[in-house]
Amino acid sequence: MEHNFIYNLINSDIVAIIAIILLPLIFVLIYALIAILGELKIASFVQERLGPMRTGPWGIIQPVAEVVKLIQKEDITPAAADKKLFNLAPYIMFVGAFAAFAVIPFGPAFVPADINLGLFYLFAVGAFAIIGIVMGGWASNNKYSLLGAMRSAAQIISYEIPAGVALLAIASLAGSLNLNEIIESQSGWFWNWYLFGGDGPIWKIFVIPFTLILFIIFLVSTLAETNRTPFDIPEGESEIVAGYHTEYSGIKFAMFFFAEYANMFVVSALITILFLGGWNSPFGDFMSGPIWGAFWFILKAFFFVFVQIWLRWTLPRLRVDQLMYMGWKVLVPFSFVCFFAIAFWAMVK
Amino acid sequence: MGLLDRLDNPYNFGGIILGTLEDLLNWGRSKSDWYLHFGLACCAIEFMAANASHFDFMRFGTIPRASPRQADFMIVSGTVTLKMAERIVRLYEQMADPKYVLSMGSCANCGGPYWEHGYHVLKGVDRIIPVDVYIPGCPPRPEAFLEGMILLQSKINKQEIFKKRKRLEEEMKNMNQ
Amino acid sequence: MTQQEIYNILKEKFGDEIIEFSHELPSDPYIVANRSKIDEICLFLRDEENLNFDYLVILSGMDYIEKLGVVYHLYSIKHKHRLTIKVFLSKDDPHIPTVEKIWRSADWHEREAWDMYGIIFDGHHNLIRILCPYDWEGFPLRKDYKTPEEYHGIKVPY
C-alpha cells in the first residue's frame, strides 16, 4: 500500500478503500466518454468530415447525450433468450474490464492494489471478457450472436498465447511480475524502455530487434483481444450484423459499449507498462514526479487508444481462418523465438 | 440547440440554465439518434450520399446501427413492396422504445410513381407502421433529408413524456372504472 | 451468318418444327418454331459448330391477348450473330419444354415467365414464383390481370 497517496493521506481503512475504488471508476467513466468522442471525431477526421457538431461546441458533449439516451431506452429481453444469462452477460463483461483497473499503476503514487502478481492478474482478468461475450452470444438465441460469440472465443483464446509469451519475456527481463517494479526497472531515459531492450550496456543492441518484434506481436495480439479492426470479426457488421450484441439494447448494450472502450484502455496501459516505461518520463528526471508520472502514463496509454481507433478506420477486416492462421502460424512462433532470445539476454546480462 | 438553447425559458434566472428532467431526457434522445437504415431502393443511394463526407449526416449525432435493437429510429428509404411489408413490421417491432420512423421518398410516403399500376407495391409505409416524418421527393435531395432529420429532432425535443404518462394513467383508471 | 441462312439450316434439319421466318423492316427478323421440340432445336443451335449460340441473351414470356408466347434471343459470342426464336402457346395449355439444361441462365428466366405469365416449363427442376411472393395469386403481366384488393390484410390499390 505504500504506493498509494490516498492511503498515506487518509490512513483510514474503509474510507481509503472506497476512495481507491471510486477513483478508477470515475476515471473509466470519464475516459469512456472521451474515447467515444475520440472515436467519432478521429473517424470524421480520417474521412474528411466533421462528425457530431450539434451538441455543445464542436459536439464535445455528444457522448453525454448518448449515455442519457441509452439509459432511457427500453430494455428488451427477447422471449426466446435464456433470461438469466442474457441479463448477466453485459455486467460480467463490464466487471471484467473494470477489475483490471485494480492493479494499473497510474503513477508512482497511485496504484489501487499493488500486488506482486500484478501482471499475472491483469492477464487473467483480461480473459474475463470472453465469458461475457460467449454468455451473451449464446443466451441471445440468435444465430448471428452465436456465430459472433464463437468467433470471439476462438479469437481471444488464440491470441492470448502470443500475448502471454510476450508478457513472459518482459517478466524475465524485469525479473518481477509486479507492475510497479517492471516500470521502475525502466526508469531513466527512453532508451531504457523495454521497447529498446531495457536498461543495459551498449551491446544490448543485439536484443533490440527482438524486443521491437515482440512489441509488434503484443500490439497485434491486443488488437485481437479487444475485437478491434482488423480483427473485429466477432461483430463484423457486414457479415453477422452486430455479432454477439445483436440482441442487446438500452443500458445492457451500453455496458458492452463501455466494456469495449475500457478494455481498449487496459490493453493500452499494458503496452505502456511493458514496453514504454509506464509512468516514467522519457527524458530521465526531467518532468518526472507523481503528477507528471500520471500525466505520462495517461498520455502514453491514450496514444495507443488513438492508434487502435486510427487502425479501425483505415484497414479492412480479416477473415476468421486468416485470423487463426495469423495467430497460430505467425505470431506464436515468432513470439517464441523472441522469448528465447530475450530470456537468453536476461540470463547473460 | 436543445438544452443550451433554452436560455429564454421561464426557469432561467441570471445566467443559470435550468430545465426540467424532461428537457434533459428529450435532449439526449434528440441529439443521439442511432438509426437503422432500411435501404430499399433509389432513395437508399441518396441516403448513402447524405451519409458520406459531402453532406455528413453524422453531424446530427447519428450513428448507423446494423441491429434494430440498438436503433432509435428507422429510415425507410425506397419503395416498399408487399413482399417486404411484413419484414418492415417485424423489424419495427424489434426496435426498442422510444422509436421513430422516417419515411424517405415518395414511394415510402404514398407509392410514388408506382401508385397506379404497381400491383405489388405498398402505397405508403404508413399503412403498416406509424411514421413520424415524411420527406417528399423522388428521390429527395440529401438536403431535404437533412431537413427531415432536423424536423425529427425538434419533434423529439417537444415530446411530453411525463404528461403523456399521466394522461395514460388517467385513461387506464377510467377504463378500469 | 444471317438469320435467313440459319433459318435454312434449321428448316433442313427440323422440317415442320420450324414454321416460318419473318423479316419486315424496321423489325428484327425472327423465326417461329413449334413448341414440342424447342429444347432439341436449342441444343442443336448451341452445339452446332458454325452456329454456336452459347449465350442466351434473354428469354421472355409474352401475352399476345389471344395466345401466349415465349421468345428466345440468342447470341453467339464466337460468330457474333444473333437469332430470335418465337414459340406460340395456347392459353389453355401453356406447356413448353425447358431449356435450363442448355443455358443455365434460362433457369431464372423461366421461373419469371411462369411467375408473370403462367407458362409451364416441363422438366424445370424448380418452377416456383421468383419475383412475386410465393403465395401470390394470378399472373400479373397477362393483359387481363386485375390487381387484387387485398394481400395479407393490406389494402393494395391506392
Add this chain to the structure above:
Amino acid sequence: MSERRKIEFDYSGVDTDRMRVNVGPQHPSTHGVLRLEVELEGEIVTEVVPHIGYLHRCFEKHAEAMTYPQVIPYIDRMDYISSMNNEWPYVIAIEEMCGIKVPEKVEYIRVICAELNRIANHQIAVATFGLDAGAFTPFLYLFRDREWILNLFERISGGRLLYNYFCVGGVRGDVYPTFKEDCLDIVRQVRATNKEIMDLLIYNHIFVERTANIGILPVDVAINYGCSGPVLRGSGFPYDLRRSEPYSIYDRFDFDVQVGKGEVGTVGDCWDRNIVRMREMEESCKIIEQAVAQMPDTGDVFEAIPKKIRVPKGEIYRAAENPKGELGFYIVSDGGQKPFRVRPRATSFINLSVLPEISKGYMLADLILILGSIDIVLGEVDR
C-alpha cells in the same frame, strides 16, 4: 497466407447439425433487399438460395400502361445507380424503329454522360465492395468524388440521381458553356482519387488476402449463365458491346477492354472482378477526354426530337453496355402510342443467378464479398 485455396473438410466421422441462416432482406451488406437463405456448416457455406422480388416494382406492367417517353423515368428507376446508361438502349431501339438519325452533338453528349455515369457506378461498386470487406473510409472517399459527377448531371438535367435526360431523338437539354472544362476537371479528380484508392484499398495486403482466390468464376460457366459486364470480363473474356458491336459512335474512340488477369490469385476471382471496374474507370476517363476533344461546339440538340412518337408495328431488341453488363430492351410495338411490351434484359438479375454456383465451399464472410463483387442493384434484379 495465400496457399489456402478452397476449404474442403471431411466431416464424415462427425455428427453435426447444419445451420440455416437468413441473410437479408434487411442486412447491412446485401446491397438492398436481397434475401439469401444460407446453409452453414460451421462457417462454411454449403448452400445458397437467393430469394428475390423484395423490390418488384412492376416495371413491365407500367411500361405497358405508359406512352413511349413516359417509360423513360421508370427505366431510370430500374438500375438507379447508372440511369443515363439505362436510358440509352431504350432510346436507341426506338430511334431505330422510327428511323430517326440523331445529331452529332447529341451523340457526343450521350457518350460523355454515359461514361461519367459509368465512373459513378463503378465508384459505388468499389466503395460498397470495400465496405463489405470492412473498410469504411475508401467508401467515403469515393462518394466524395461521385458528388462532382452528380453536380455536373444536375446542371445539365436537373436531377441528381434519376435524370430522364435522354429522349427519343436527342437529349432533354443542351449543355452549358463550361461543360467541357468541368468534364476534364472530373477526369483529373477521378484519376487522383483512384490512385489513392489503389494504395489504400486495392493493393492493401489484407484486402488482397480477403478477395484473391475467392469466388472463382470460370469463363465457360460465366457464358453459360449469361453473365456480362465486369463479371464476365473479370473471368478473362473481353466481351464488351462497345467494342464487339459498336453502337452510337463508340467506333471513333480508342480504349481498351479490360479483363481480369489473375494478378494476385486465380483468373475470375473477386479481386479480378473488382480491378476490372477500377481500370474501366480509367478507360472511361480516356473516352471522355477524346469525346470532349471531338465534340462540336455548335449544333441543335433538339432538332431530331419528334413531336409525337408513333412507333411502327414490329419488334426490336437493342442492347448497350451498361456498367453492370449488357442491358437490352426487347420492345414490341403494335403501332400505337404505348408499347405493347417492354422487356428489359436485366443485367443484375442474370449476373446474380450465378451466385449459388460460385459461393459454395467458401466462408460466410466470403459469401458477402462474392455478392459484393458481382455488383448487383436490386432495382434491376427485381424490376
